[in-house]
Amino acid sequence: MNATRRAILAALAAGPVTGPALADRLDVSRAAVWKQVESLREAGFRIESGDDGYRVESVPAYGAAAIEFDLDAPYRIEYHEEIGSTNDRARELAEAGEVGMAVVADEQTGGRGRLDREWTAPSGGVWASLLLRPNRPPSAVPIYTLAAAVAVTRAAREAGADARIKWPNDVLVFDSRESAPETEISRDKLAGILTEMEGEADRVSWLVVGIGVNANIDAEALPSGATSLRAEVGDVDRRVFLQRVLEEFASLTSEAGDLRNVLEAWRDHAATLGQRVRVQTPTETAEGEAIDVRFPGSLVIRTEGGERVVTAGDCEHLRPSGSE
Numbered sequence: 279m280n281a282t283r284r285a286i287l288a289a290l291a292a293g294p295v296t297g298p299a300l301a302d303r304l305d306v307s308r309a310a311v312w313k314q315v316e317s318l319r320e321a322g323f324r325i326e327s328g329d330d331g332y333r334v335e336s337v338p339a340y341g342a343a344a345i346e347f348d349l350d351a352p353y354r355i356e357y358h359e360e361i362g363s364t365n366d367r368a369r370e371l372a373e374a375g376e377v378g379m380a381v382v383a384d385e386q387t388g389g390r391g392r393l394d395r396e397w398t399a400p401s402g403g404v405w406a407s408l409l410l411r412p413n414r415p416p417s418a419v420p421i422y423t424l425a426a427a428v429a430v431t432r433a434a435r436e437a438g439a440d441a442r443i444k445w446p447n448d449v450l451v452f453d454s455r456e457s458a459p460e461t462e463i464s465r466d467k468l469a470g471i472l473t474e475m476e477g478e479a480d481r482v483s484w485l486v487v488g489i490g491v492n493a494n495i496d497a498e499a500l501p502s503g504a505t506s507l508r509a510e511v512g513d514v515d516r517r518v519f520l521q522r523v524l525e526e527f528a529s530l531t532s533e534a535g536d537l538r539n540v541l542e543a544w545r546d547h548a549a550t551l552g553q554r555v556r557v558q559t560p561t562e563t564a565e566g567e568a569i570d571v572r573f574p575g576s577l578v579i580r581t582e583g584g585e586r587v588v589t590a591g592d593c594e595h596l597r598p599s600g601s602e
């Protein structure tokens with residue numbers, strides 16, 4: 279999307295505005311304004327022109343301009359109907375020097391999970407990869423994964439799903455039909471996050487935070503153990519849902535803010551804390567009660583041999599000892 283079109287969208291989001299006022303404000307010709315308004319109409323925006331100027335009556339369901347319209351987060355959107363992996367595309371853009379972008383797709387044909395696992399990503403999901411260049415050391419990067427999990431969880435809860443976070447990167451929905459929910463054993467994966475980066479010792483060069491949410495997808499189209507917003511609460515407006523995720527994420531990770539605040543928000547939504555867990559790290563297995571999360575995202579586990587702090591790995595929630 280070009281800069282004039284983006285600026286027109288931003289102005290229209292604030293209310294009706296006349297063509298001449300837009301031309302003045304953006305320092306372009308009236309013909310240029312008209313051309314961009316026409317192209318927005320072609321993209322599916324219903325824009326009426328009345329006495330008070332152009333007014334947006336409706337926004338297309340999804341797509342770059344739709345997601346950017348009225349978005350309160352500093353990201354430009356690149357949209358694809360179909361792509362291999364939005365993370366791969368964001369990495370390409372990183373190599374090309376871009377920043378502050380989100381690559382969004384309706385469908386991914388080569389979606390990736392952690393450790394080269396496959397991520398099933400049919401049409402109807404929210405598949406998005408954010409490209410950032412935070413002024414932070416690589417050691418702080420795990421907190422961005424936690425922030426993304428918090429952002430997705432908040433948006434999913436607003437949509438009505440009982441979403442909670444399993445350390446470090448899974449958003450789960452708990453089965454409300456379960457008779458004894460305190461055992462918290464029955465839950466399905468609604469979303470996952472894949473964070474990738476390149477950096478030097480003291481500074482991140484680029485960071486890609488890939489967010490995958492099973493939104494308007496039949497549960498049958500997903501692997502076992504997965505669920506979708508459609509299955510839990512019905513279809514959502516993906517444009518609004520993704521905007522919420524991006525806005526939450528931007529506010530949690532703003533350069534001016536304290537990243538430690540993410541931990542507080544994460545604890546509020548954590549399913550893992552207080553649970554018996556088994557965490558498989560690349561080098562060891564730790565089993566015990568998950569008691570806290572520490573900056574930049576490590577899990578503190580009380581094991582028989584004392585407290586252990588794990589920084590990465592796959593976490594399994596176990597039945598509490600003494601239960602069936």
Ligand code: BT5
Binds near residue numbers: 364366389398489
């Ligand atoms: C993740 O990996 O959970 C990270 C997933 C990140 C996906 C996003 S989508 C946008 C961006 N572009 C990409 O290419 N990726 C990111 P992990 O914790 O390793 O979980 C992977 C495992 O989850 C798989 O081995 C399956 O068992 C399961 N799985 C696969 N697809 C799933 C889905 N759609 N929903 C729930 N579980 C799934």
